[in-house]
Amino acid sequence: MNGAESLVRTLLAGGIDVCFTNPGTSEMHFVAALDAVPGMNCVLCLFEGGVTGAADGYYRMAGKPASTLLHLGPGLANGVANLHNAKKAGSGIVNIVGEHATYHIELDAPLTADIEGIARPVSHWIKTSNLSEEIAGHGAEAIAAAMVPPGQVATLILPGDTAWNEASGPAETPAFATRPKVESARVDSAAQALKGGAKTLILLGGVALQETNLRMAGQVATKTGCALLTEWSNTRLDRGAGRIEVNRIPYVVEKAVDVLKPYDRIVLVGARPPVAFFAYPDKPSILTQDGVEFIELATDGEDIAGVLADLVEATSASKSEPAGVSTPRRPDLPKGALDPSGIAAILGNLLPENAVVVDESVTTGREFFPLTAGAPPHSWLNNRGGSIGYGLPVATGAAIACPGQKVIALEGDGSAMYTVQSLWTMARENLDITILVFSNRSYKILRGELTNVGVQNPGPRAIDMLSLNRPDLDWVAMAKGMGVDGVKVDDCEGLAKAFANGLDHEGPYLIEIEL
Amino acid sequence: MNGAESLVRTLLAGGIDVCFTNPGTSEMHFVAALDAVPGMNCVLCLFEGGVTGAADGYYRMAGKPASTLLHLGPGLANGVANLHNAKKAGSGIVNIVGEHATYHIELDAPLTADIEGIARPVSHWIKTSNLSEEIAGHGAEAIAAAMVPPGQVATLILPGDTAWNEASGPAETPAFATRPKVESARVDSAAQALKGGAKTLILLGGVALQETNLRMAGQVATKTGCALLTEWSNTRLDRGAGRIEVNRIPYVVEKAVDVLKPYDRIVLVGARPPVAFFAYPDKPSILTQDGVEFIELATDGEDIAGVLADLVEATSASKSEPAGVSTPRRPDLPKGALDPSGIAAILGNLLPENAVVVDESVTTGREFFPLTAGAPPHSWLNNRGGSIGYGLPVATGAAIACPGQKVIALEGDGSAMYTVQSLWTMARENLDITILVFSNRSYKILRGELTNVGVQNPGPRAIDMLSLNRPDLDWVAMAKGMGVDGVKVDDCEGLAKAFANGLDHEGPYLIEIEL
Numbered sequence A, B: 001m002n003g004a005e006s007l008v009r010t011l012l013a014g015g016i017d018v019c020f021t022n023p024g025t026s027e028m029h030f031v032a033a034l035d036a037v038p039g040m041n042c043v044l045c046l047f048e049g050g051v052t053g054a055a056d057g058y059y060r061m062a063g064k065p066a067s068t069l070l071h072l073g074p075g076l077a078n079g080v081a082n083l084h085n086a087k088k089a090g091s092g093i094v095n096i097v098g099e100h101a102t103y104h105i106e107l108d109a110p111l112t113a114d115i116e117g118i119a120r121p122v123s124h125w126i127k128t129s130n131l132s133e134e135i136a137g138h139g140a141e142a143i144a145a146a147m148v149p150p151g152q153v154a155t156l157i158l159p160g161d162t163a164w165n166e167a168s169g170p171a172e173t174p175a176f177a178t179r180p181k182v183e184s185a186r187v188d189s190a191a192q193a194l195k196g197g198a199k200t201l202i203l204l205g206g207v208a209l210q211e212t213n214l215r216m217a218g219q220v221a222t223k224t225g226c227a228l229l230t231e232w233s234n235t236r237l238d239r240g241a242g243r244i245e246v247n248r249i250p251y252v253v254e255k256a257v258d259v260l261k262p263y264d265r266i267v268l269v270g271a272r273p274p275v276a277f278f279a280y281p282d283k284p285s286i287l288t289q290d291g292v293e294f295i296e297l298a299t300d301g302e303d304i305a306g307v308l309a310d311l312v313e314a315t316s317a318s319k320s321e322p323a324g325v326s327t328p329r330r331p332d333l334p335k336g337a338l339d340p341s342g343i344a345a346i347l348g349n350l351l352p353e354n355a356v357v358v359d360e361s362v363t364t365g366r367e368f369f370p371l372t373a374g375a376p377p378h379s380w381l382n383n384r385g386g387s388i389g390y391g392l393p394v395a396t397g398a399a400i401a402c403p404g405q406k407v408i409a410l411e412g413d414g415s416a417m418y419t420v421q422s423l424w425t426m427a428r429e430n431l432d433i434t435i436l437v438f439s440n441r442s443y444k445i446l447r448g449e450l451t452n453v454g455v456q457n458p459g460p461r462a463i464d465m466l467s468l469n470r471p472d473l474d475w476v477a478m479a480k481g482m483g484v485d486g487v488k489v490d491d492c493e494g495l496a497k498a499f500a501n502g503l504d505h506e507g508p509y510l511i512e513i514e515l
Helices: A004-012 A024-035 A046-063 A070-088 A104-109 A115-122 A135-144 A160-164 A184-194 A213-225 A254-260 A304-314 A340-350 A391-401 A413-417 A422-428 A443-452 A460-466 A474-481 A492-504 B003-013 B025-036 B050-063 B070-089 B115-122 B132-146 B160-164 B186-199 B211-224 B255-261 B304-314 B341-350 B389-403 B413-416 B422-428 B444-452 B458-467 B473-479 B490-503
Strands: A018-021 A041-044 A066-070 A093-099 A125-128 A153-159 A198-202 A229-231 A237-239 A265-269 A293-299 A356-362 A378-381 A406-413 A434-437 A485-489 A509-514 B018-021 B043-044 B066-070 B095-098 B127-128 B153-161 B200-204 B227-230 B237-239 B265-269 B293-298 B357-361 B378-381 B407-414 B435-437 B485-489 B509-512
Touching: A004 A135, A004 A153, A004 B211, A004 B237, A004 B378, A018 A046, A018 A391, A024 A093, A024 A160, A024 A378, A024 B018, A024 B444, A024 B458, A041 A422, A041 B458, A046 A066, A046 A070, A046 A391, A046 A422, A066 A070, A070 A093, A070 A115, A070 A153, A070 A304, A070 B066, A070 B115, A093 A115, A093 A135, A093 B070, A104 A160, A115 A125, A115 A153, A115 B070, A115 B115, A125 A135, A135 A184, A153 A160, A184 A198, A184 A265, A184 A293, A184 A304, A184 A509, A198 A213, A237 B490, A265 A304, A293 A304, A304 B050, A340 A492, A356 B043, A356 B485, A378 A443, A391 A413, A391 A434, A406 A413, A406 A422, A434 A474, A434 A492, A443 B025, A460 B025, A460 B043, A474 A485, A474 B473, A492 A509, A492 B304, B003 B025, B003 B132, B003 B153, B003 B160, B018 B389, B018 B422, B025 B066, B025 B160, B043 B389, B043 B422, B050 B066, B050 B095, B050 B357, B050 B378, B050 B389, B050 B413, B070 B115, B070 B153, B095 B115, B095 B160, B115 B127, B115 B153, B115 B422, B115 B473, B127 B132, B127 B255, B132 B153, B132 B160, B132 B444, B153 B160, B153 B485, B186 B211, B186 B265, B186 B293, B186 B304, B200 B211, B200 B341, B211 B227, B211 B237, B211 B304, B227 B435, B255 B304, B265 B304, B293 B304, B341 B490, B357 B389, B389 B413, B389 B422, B389 B435, B407 B413, B413 B435, B422 B435, B435 B473, B435 B490, B473 B485, B473 B509, B485 B490, B490 B509
Parallel strands: A018 A041, A018 A066, A066 A093, A093 A153, A125 A153, A198 A229, A198 A265, A265 A293, A356 A378, A356 A406, A406 A434, A434 A509, A485 A509, B018 B043, B018 B066, B066 B095, B095 B153, B127 B153, B200 B227, B200 B265, B265 B293, B357 B378, B357 B407, B407 B435, B435 B509, B485 B509
Antiparallel strands: A237 A378, B237 B378
């Protein structure tokens, strides 16, 4: 057995049975091993941002890492933006990055690069295996590193000769780290803060947003009168009819400040003190009032389920009905011209049970929550790292993780272009994804930001840098080019019909929504 | 004047008048400054690999750097693969990368990343400007760094408050570094080596491949009987009728070893000792014979024109007619089924004068040289860094640099997908580019490599990872989706007609060649 095969067998033994791949010559022994050893679901992506984003989406829904296969430094570099997003989301990933044979590196062939240097800004764990006897053990370490709660990016670099030389066999994965218990003093502090009632906020993030954890938070809210909110971006929020309805802190600085103003004390459960996405002249970067007290009950890597149970106990909330349970309700289907609230109503009217919504709707989707809150239970995924181009890849990975569930990708046209190649993977794997592209033919968010910086009447150079027209993108044609069926709509009736068709359709379906 | 405007004015004063952009919120003050100050040609790309590759292509043809505008760490990361290629090509680029306001960084907002860490593996020069008063001076330094021969990647990081705070004005660019003269002892050594006649090779790279420099090398070849070759990948090779015909060292290891076997001594002029692109078990990584003597006459950053003139003198070759002048000749148009030699004949028959050929044809294009050698004078550009996805962006930048010249992009279908978004920029700027996509529906080079590693009968997992079928990519539909006209052909007659149409067409035109 060579090093590559020992690594593949180690991955499989460690529970890693999906590999999102974009291989090259230096990875051929690993490909041969994937071919020879049964058990790995290999999913080809035609760009590496699709690979790493899919691994992010997979972890969010499957709760365990996928592996990736990337081609040397530049292949890894193409995946870095979505690894940044995955790292911020707390998604566990095992990257396998090919490298030249150890003796070839010093010759500085064209593809030679500082792979560890490229990996460092987005990896929690990095190792280069210089011996085929070591690679299986390093692979096992990588799996364990990726499984450190809430999830970490592990990057294992595999030189060609490490892959092709003889190895003794697979390695056993070390025991996975468990979520550390939270000491009772922190529970006491939080319970104390919650005596402030309506002036106290519990800010929820990470696995606090899973259904059963949210219910406990809702019980505490009923008992103490405190408020519940989530961060603007969530890795995975379980919501819909019968679940606790929690709003997000708004994106726009002034609105966020207003929403947070009532609170003297903020209990953090898997969340962090809220800050602005960007800095602006004469606007605050910290969204809370001066002097607000933060009580960190649990970080996103700690035992959130356990500490919420403790908090229920400490606040004597175990008999309370949770606050904010969402009643089943569906808005009527709207008619006429399309706008964000019409789109939200159509989503709310048609969203199927157990849907996974991958939200990269940017400006269009800011008000989607109220009208979808009573739809059947579903999960809502946001971009945690802010690097656009996360949506189509994350939808791909989520669909691989959840074969029986409908995935709905909400995409701004600007965002979708960064990793548009993912459409092809959706078609190849016949993934059950309905894609809504909000085509406003601009980086619309930036038009507002340009006004914010004081440009009232932008000239043609600025307008051109923020516009996606000349020529307009034809999303139906691009989708067709990658084997995905689609349709273009320009009113509510058209969208409702197309969305219903997409949901009925088995496999990917793209709807271009002209705004 | 704020910091952003002082930087824009510094760039313009330093001769940088093209900016390939993909801006975000943190770059809005820079965008506003580009809007307010006349003189910068701003070219929007919908993915950052398109931005950095375009800057590479621009430098290769214009001989001076373009600037880029990138959105924080992840935006830079998306451009890293083509910066890797640019760095290996010796292309000068001034990257402007937005960053959060200095006081916002410690808050670790979603887009916060280690920008310098991301830049380091692909930059010769990096600086973060923390004061608006400093940014103009740093911009001037960046231009000078990018102009260090043969050309360097300079990355200037611009925090939001540095952009928006007051500055005093633009800075003057320091004098550009000139190419260092080569001491006469190295000329003497080379002249001595050339007494070996046919057993001596001059291996040419960098600006040695420009027309007048090649002529001097040709004179030396006539006089001494030495051979001339270039590396496999060239930044820019001037060739065609009336110019010196030089072959490249083949890509395939065995062929390269055979080609290099006759030579005892190799004189390097802007080139490096030839090594294999990849390592393979039981194949050499060093392509030359043991004991071959290398004489480095000039590195690619030294005064190559001067040292070639000195060598002509030292070998008394100034009266010699240069060897290997290509006679004007055009192959006949072939008929029937398409294969690489048929495609080469069509290229050779129709290639227009002053064409810029951007070659990312991978397996299809390995034999294109002989049949195009007698076409009218043209420039031929290769991928120096080996990271695929260089072709469409480099063609974009070359076309911006050379408005009156036809650019021809030769693309493998696998390669073209990585940065397919560049088609839109070609359409927006109405760039005169004819794109030939060789659609073999596979990573064909890897099918050969899989056989090389001993997999004779690959199973479905391996085949699927190397195939681009299921579904087939429809290049004409994708091009249409981005505003580029195109046609699909499947025989020689069809290609000849489509290529002639493309050359007559003003603006981009895509030909999908089904192989």
